[in-house]
Amino acid sequence: MESEYMGPTAGLRKSDARCGRARLSLAIAAGKGTMRVSRLARWGGGTSLPGLVAEKLAPDVSGTLSRELPGRSVLITGTNGKTTTSGLVRNILKDAGIKPVGNPSGSNLARGITSCLVEAAGLGGRIKAKVGVLEVDEAALAAVSGRISTRAIAVLNLFRDQLDRHGEIDTLARLIGSSLENAETVYLNSDDALVASLFRYVAEGTKLRYFAVDLADARSRHGTQSTDSDRCPFCGARLQFDSTTFSHLGDYSCTSCAFHRPQPQVTAYVHGFSQDAMTLCLKTSDESAETVTSLVGLHNAYNMAAAAAIALDLGVPLADIARSLAGVSPSFGRGETFAIDDRRIQLFLAKNPTSFNQTIQTIRPATPSPWLVLVNDNPADGRDVSWLWDVGFEELGGPGAQVICAGTRGLDVAVRLKYAGIESNVCLDIRDALEFLLEAIPPGETGYVISTYTAMLEFRRLLSRRTRAKDFWL
């Protein structure tokens, strides 16, 4: 018979401690062992297999471990910016002396989350951290929030992404909405009409907070590529935009019913940004704080607004949040720069038309620098690559730039570029692509890489071997 686990969960109801202590310890040990082996064998970061192993041995291991966290967990979901936002929140908490636990590698399906909890736990099933800050895949949110002791859920945005896995964006919104009842606080992006409309799923008594971005000076033009939702989520009439920040995010109101952009509690006012710094002012109803960060781009302004809203509720003063944001550097594969001899390579992760277009806007001023596009169609990237035709590659056209395509669907990229009037070279092997890119970069200059998820992992491993840069788990 299994011994009842009476450790730190002794105060909880019996049914809460569903894992026997021995079984839990065994699962954690097995998970940690798998992680060690997979990293030594260089299979990868060991971000999902350990979770699978641990779950096989003790099905409720993630739930049990998550109840160890006194501050419980904040789940962050949305199409773009999950990794960056959760990284920002963890940074802010660390600076404030609150120890967080999270999944910084971006492994955000149920197993990845189990893996990161197993990694943080001791063999006895205790976790030293105070609060979990976890990024969760949109489609996995329902399963994860049901299992993990959840404090809050933040929904960053909903763009078109991996349609083969998620199906339609409206269905996805419904799925996310149905899991919001598991949280006590819900953070929604008030600039994204579909996300803001999720308030209808929020139960009474749940705290609802909105965040947004405002551009201090000139408003961005309306009608960029790939507008995913310009229809009212309630009545289907066209939304009218007074201003937009990018894509379909902005200040909207419905032309037919009463739906309009809700008043945000936390706003990031962007004063201006260059290629390597952005000035913004975080404002709540009664205070404000200025900050200058090295994370550029309006998408990062949204990430910071969300991070600030979450951190405020965890008891961090706004001034401290602003100070922490000024000290952050780009996270894993999101604009990281690698130096190889006297050449630099900057690596951008892009998973869908919106993040591709944002990246293109970021690197456009640097043309005609050489650039490389890596597109894989593994399940984690999304097997459908039709979205490449929604990306505005035309903006990167122009004479002189060396362009290389690689990855399992590198040829699809090459065809897309051909019809955008850009001639490119195709490498079937990602190692050749790196060599060609290095050859194409003039000494002292920078080359740019835009890559989907699994290709980014592979390319980053190659780069870190060349530069002896640390892998994220070292």
Add this chain to the structure above:
Amino acid sequence: MKRLTLVHLYPAEMNTYGDSGNVLVLVNRLQRRGYTCELLQISVGDKYDLREADIIVAGGGQDSAQRIIAQDLQARKDQLREAAREGVAMLAVCGAFQLFGHCFVTADGSSIPGIGLFNATTVASPDRIVGDAVVQSCFGQLVGFENHSGRTSLSWRQKPLGTVIRGSGNDGYWRHEGAIFNNAIGTYLHGPLLSKNPRLADALLLAALERKLGVKRLEPLDDNLESSAAAIAATRHLSRRERLQQGVFGLRPRLSA
């Protein structure tokens, strides 16, 4: 005058899977051969007689978008059917293919009326058909990506576009893919379809050019890249070794000076 009119139907509402790429491919291939092309984007409420078009392209959309355009499409029903009878080249992908049939019964049981250009009906199903597909058609082998939850059944009088070699096709049962009537083609294949199947793109262009200008033959273009991409997509389920045995090597890397 070497000029064609290409109509993109509902570009904002029905463009979920990069299907606007089909328009890009058609325009590009016309221009490379020295023809000019007037591209018209027709949305809900726009006044235009579709019988004046030479090529009509419509893409896939979500259920909610299909509801939005359904009423407007009904108003254009007679024009579209007459145009198809007269041999206007058309390409209707996914959501548009469904609404070019008789009706589409959505997941909640409500029915969206179509225009009956194809003799087909569609019913939503809880599971999605997703994956690379290879189809044998009268335009040769077609390669694309299927991603739909609707199951379309063709009437016995309706000719399908082709037979599925790999993938599921219209309903995952009869191995039929798409539908064809005169020069009007309906299909579930994304990719976008014409980017990987230049022969089909040229067939549509030739049909339009022949009808308008009496052109009998199109100048061939270099389609190596497109065919290689299609070959990779068609053999994606095979291992590297099996692919080599079938003679699909992909391209050799090259670096221009």
